[in-house]
Amino acid sequence: MVTEMLRFCQDIPKVELHAHLNSSFSRKTFQHLLDRKAETKPEVKDFKVYLEDGEAESLKTAFRLFKMIHQVCDDEYSIYKLTYDIIHDFAADNVKYLEIRSTPKDIPQGGLTRKSYLQTMIKAIKECEAENLDIMVKILPSIDRQRGLEVAEITVKLAKEIAQEFPGYVPGIDFSGDPQFLDGSDFIPFFKQAKADGLKLALHLSEIPNIEAETLEILKQSLPDRIGHGTYLHQFKPGEGYEEILDIVKTKQIPLEHCLTSNLKSETTESFEAHHFGYWYALKHPQVVCTDGRGVFLCELSDEYANTAKAFNLNKEELWDLSYRAIDYTFTSEMEKEKLKNEWSKLKNSCFLVKE
Incomplete structure (x- = not known):
């Protein structure tokens, strides 16, 4: 049953800033790619890469699912198909602005170089x-x-090259992957280089506990333009010197990308109500609701807005404001931001009409 609030969430224009290419597919798209790949790799035909409602796995298991997906999406056709279909799927959910993040991969057997991956x-x-x-x-x-x-x-060198080859399409870079690997602060030189090249930074930080040291070092040396997840930014043991993390994030007003269903199903939050969105919302901190991987976690952006509204008792006006303010956190130009804001303004009255 579609509730009035969910219908409102479906009707309003939205911004999606945290969508990974290889986990944002629809079931139809992935099944098509799975059937195609099974013709040459029969072992993939039984892959299950979705987490149903009520299913929860560790973050480690989620990354295992992502590796399975990479085995299926390993050539030009699959990357094109994923990108094309994902854009259409988000557009059908009234997403008006979308940033897709993906690791450019060198896949010789699929005829892909890192450059042709992004070009595709x-x-x-x-x-x-x-x-x-x-x-x-x-x-x-x-x-x-x-x-x-x-x-x-x-990757940073390639991002600069592609940004110059296709002006306006590559405004920044993402930093992600399994947070249990390497020390994030070792990547600071590359963050700095990206900044020097005119690229914005969207960095996954404090996705798991006990990595406060790398988070603090990154914040001090290479300030991100947005933070992905940030689940444990405010959850540290007092007296260990990590209070500065909160000070920097709050003072610099770094926007946070929140992915409620993803965090719930990968067991980094116990419930929607316990999600750290509530902590930051109470502070009126810049934040945006996102899906992370709408295919793996089975969540439309409209669903995430509705889940947020229910968990934190947000009304329609507050949801609208959440969507509208997200425009300012995009990595696009000021001219394109104004264009988006004008579109929101034109749509607002019709979105607030009560529909039978």
């Missing part, structure tokens, strides 16, 4: 633009910490 994504974006799809899309090439420092350096 942009090709799909341009095709959607040619169809006049009502959504603005950008790419954030990802530094996967698990792939090491050498690949991180390559």
